[in-house]
Amino acid sequence: MYPVKIKVVKKKDLLIVWDDGKQDLLNLKMLREFCPCAICIAEREKQNKLYIPIITENQFTVKSINQVGKYAIQIVWNDGHDTGLYEYTFLKKLSGKENR
Numbered sequence: 001m002y003p004v005k006i007k008v009v010k011k012k013d014l015l016i017v018w019d020d021g022k023q024d025l026l027n028l029k030m031l032r033e034f035c036p037c038a039i040c041i042a043e044r045e046k047q048n049k050l051y052i053p054i055i056t057e058n059q060f061t062v063k064s065i066n067q068v069g070k071y072a073i074q075i076v077w078n079d080g081h082d083t084g085l086y087e088y089t090f091l092k093k094l095s096g097k098e099n100r
C-alpha cells in the first residue's frame, strides 16, 4: 500500500489518499508526538516527573514533505526538525489509532 496523494489540510491535518482509494486524515500534532526518529524516541524514553514538555506552534506545522524511496515520507517541521521518517505502514497504524 502506498499513498497516491498527500496534502496538508488547514495547517492541522495530513490527508493521505492511498492507492486503494481509502483516505486517512492524520492530525499533525499526533504525527509529531509519535515522531519515529531516534532523537524523539530517546526523548520520550527519558521523560519522568521532572520532564516539562515545551511546545511551540512551529513543532506542529509542516514546512515540507519529501518522499523517501518507496516506503516512507520525511516530514520537515517548521522548527527545523527533519529526522523523522514516517513509513507508510507506520502511518497506517497511526490512522487506526486516531480513527475512533
Ligand SMILES: [Zn+2]
Pocket (backbone or CB within 6 Å): 035, 036, 037, 038, 039, 040, 041, 081, 083, 084
Ligand atoms: Zn523526531
